[in-house]
């Protein structure tokens with residue numbers, strides 16, 4: 385049976401529909417048009433998911449098609465397809481194939497870096513607050529963790545981070561999350577470049593650019609050009625955000641070939657699956673999906689920003705698909721009330737415990753969310 389016939393017989397659609405996967409407006413809910421459907425918009429308890437910085441639009445039409453076709457390869461290890469996607473990423477980033485390391489989500493790449501650069505008396509230097517995965521992964525390693533509070537304008541405090549990383553002369557892993565999660569704020573790349581340019585070899589930079597496609601602030605750009613000159617840097621990207629593939633798990637690091645080889649030793653074998661590879665291959669640099677994702681995100685953001693301003697709730701400037709805003713009162717109570725009103729919102733990000741992180745969903749959902757905020761204000765809850 386040819387691959388396309390396999391799909392047309394309905395065997396695959398039966399398989400997927402039978403799993404309940406389609407019921408939530410998922411992969412086969414094609415009639416509404418893939419970019420206007422809202423796949424997985426609600427959690428199992430029916431609340432709209434505004435809590436995990438996901439892309440509410442879902443994967444691209446080409447990715448859906450490719451995923452269905454790839455199901456026939458489920459019995460095969462994905463080495464050929466892995467190589468094809470690596471080649472595609474390498475060509476697009478104008479690097480060699482041995483400079484790309486893929487992971488099951490960028491989270492696995494972060495883990496590889498934490499493992500690969502652990503050393504006796506090594507420091508792990510990061511902002512506070514920042515994305516917590518790296519903090520979790522270092523628990524089993526030899527690092528001394530140094531958390532440096534963000535500046536008053538929510539940038540990484542590069543001077544203090546540099547002091548912490550370089551002061552002791554011991555190896556240091558520096559995690560730079562730009563834009564930063566959970567604050568969605570950017571740190572000027574000129575300042576980051578100045579540090580990378582001068583940093584000694586024993587300082588290794590882990591540059592996490594998970595949200596770079598959303599950035600409009602021209603003070604931020606990628607650290608990617610450094611990998612041609614420097615071994616002490618990896619740039620990490622993901623298919624989870626702009627490409628809407630958080631549930632498929634594919635991210636990658638780009639580095640000098642020597643660095644990439646060192647990281648690859650820590651990847652789990654055959655880590656990225658056929659389905660994720662198919663979707664990634666079909667959607668990478670899909671201008672329509674990227675453009676639509678950015679436009680929908682901007683519309684949602686502007687609506688939320690206007691409502692927060694109207695209610696006098698302080699907010700941080702955002703360069704991503706989420707923002708942080710202040711609430712008055714207890715965060716857990718606020719979250720519970722929002723859940724009762726039908727919205728899942730952020731989690732605790734100490735030390736910012738009077739701020740909520742809100743991910744942007746579809747504009748229509750954000751409109752209802754904004755009405756709920758006004759209602760909460762009327763009740764004196766925020």
Ligand SMILES: Cc1ncc(COP(=O)(O)O)c(C=O)c1O
Nearest residue numbers: 489490491515565594622624635
């Ligand atoms: C800054 C940052 N890096 C990495 C990740 C991990 O993403 P994934 O493993 O889905 O690629 C996330 C997820 O939210 C994130 O916010």
